[in-house]
Amino acid sequence: MKPAPFAYARAKSLEHAIELLGRAGGEARLLAGGQSLMATLNMRLSAPKLLIDINRIPGLAGIALKNGQDRKHVEIGALTRHVELEHSTDIAKHAPLIALAIPHIGHVAIRNRGTLGGSIAFADPAAELPACLLALGAEIEIAGENGRRTVQADDFFKGLFETALGPRDVLTAIRLPAAKPSTRAGFAEFARRHGDYAMVGLAASAEANGASLSNVRLAYFGVGATPVRARNAEKALASGATADEAVATLASNLAPHDDVQATASTKRHLAGVLLRRVAKQLMERRP
Numbered sequence: 001m002k003p004a005p006f007a008y009a010r011a012k013s014l015e016h017a018i019e020l021l022g023r024a025g026g027e028a029r030l031l032a033g034g035q036s037l038m039a040t041l042n043m044r045l046s047a048p049k050l051l052i053d054i055n056r057i058p059g060l061a062g063i064a065l066k067n068g069q070d071r072k073h074v075e076i077g078a079l080t081r082h083v084e085l086e087h088s089t090d091i092a093k094h095a096p097l098i099a100l101a102i103p104h105i106g107h108v109a110i111r112n113r114g115t116l117g118g119s120i121a122f123a124d125p126a127a128e129l130p131a132c133l134l135a136l137g138a139e140i141e142i143a144g145e146n147g148r149r150t151v152q153a154d155d156f157f158k159g160l161f162e163t164a165l166g167p168r169d170v171l172t173a174i175r176l177p178a179a180k181p182s183t184r185a186g187f188a189e190f191a192r193r194h195g196d197y198a199m200v201g202l203a204a205s206a207e208a209n210g211a212s213l214s215n216v217r218l219a220y221f222g223v224g225a226t227p228v229r230a231r232n233a234e235k236a237l238a239s240g241a242t243a244d245e246a247v248a249t250l251a252s253n254l255a256p257h258d259d260v261q262a263t264a265s266t267k268r269h270l271a272g273v274l275l276r277r278v279a280k281q282l283m284e285r286r287p
C-alpha cells in the first residue's frame, strides 16, 4: 500500500517544529528516523496531513555526561540514533543497560536510522528502550507550546502506543542516572528471530552491596499495553529472596494477554524464565 497524501515541512528549530505542530491542529506527525512512522503511513494506520521533519534541528542529538544535584547523569538527545548508542563508549560505561539492549533492536539498517526519541515517543509495548528507561528511572524532557517539562519514566507510558506527549509536544532528551561501581544491569528477551520484536523481554537495574541488592527495578516488555514493573519481584530480590521466590510473585504484577506472538500462558512462563536469567546477571554482572 502507499500512504495517504501528506505535506512535508522541514523544521529549522525546536520552536519552529512546535509552531508547525500548533498550526496543524493535531493533524501533523514529527518525522525522526521514520522506521516506525513510515510503516504506519504505508499501512494507512495513520494519515496525517503534514509530516514535520525534525532531523535538521540543531542540538537534538548527542550523548553527554553531566553533573546532577547528587549524582552524575547521562543525557541523550532525542535524535540520537540507535547505532550511536550501540557504539558509544560513554553508553557502555555509564548506561550499560542501554548497551545491552540496543543490539536486540531490529537490524543494522533500522538502527542506522531509528532514534531514541522516536522509539520512546512511539512506545511500542514490545520495544526494548521504553522498558530500559523504566528500569533506569529515567527522566524524559519534553518541549511544547507552554515551555519545557520533565516527566518521570514511571508516569510517561500511559497505554497502548499512548504516552504523556501531547499533539503539540516534542520529546527533546532523556536523562539517566549514570552507573556507579555498585550498579548492576540485566537484560534478556525472547524473540522468534534475533532482531524481531520480543515475545517477552526484561530490562533490569539494581545496586549491589556484596551479595545483597537494593533499588531493584524490573521492567518487562511484551506483556501488556505498556512496559510493566514487576514491583513485588523487585521487593523480593531486594529482601534477599531467591530468584524462584521472586518468580512466584510475578502473577501479582503481570497479566499478559494472548497476542500474535504467543499465548498469555506462554508469556507468563517466559517471564519467569527471564527473571531467573536476569536475577543471575544482577548478582554477577559489573558495568
Ligand SMILES: Cc1cc2nc3c(=O)[nH]c(=O)nc-3n(C[C@H](O)[C@H](O)[C@H](O)COP(=O)(O)OP(=O)(O)OC[C@H]3O[C@@H](n4cnc5c(N)ncnc54)[C@H](O)[C@@H]3O)c2cc1C
Binding pocket: 029, 030, 031, 032, 033, 034, 035, 036, 037, 038, 039, 078, 079, 104, 105, 106, 107, 110, 113, 114, 115, 116, 117, 118, 119, 121, 122, 124, 126, 127, 128, 129, 165, 169, 170, 171, 172, 195, 196, 197, 198
Ligand atoms: C523491520 C523493523 C524492525 C524493528 N524492530 C524493532 C525492535 O526489535 N525493537 C524496537 O524497539 N524497535 C524496532 N523497530 C522500530 C525502530 O526501533 C524505530 O526506530 C523506532 O521505533 C522509532 O524511531 P524512529 O526514529 O524511526 O521514529 P519515527 O518512525 O520517525 O517516529 C515514530 C513516532 O514517534 C514520533 N516521534 C519521533 N520523534 C519524536 C520526538 N522527538 N518527539 C515526539 N514525537 C516523536 C513520530 O511522530 C511518530 O509518531 C523496528 C522497525 C522496523 C522497520
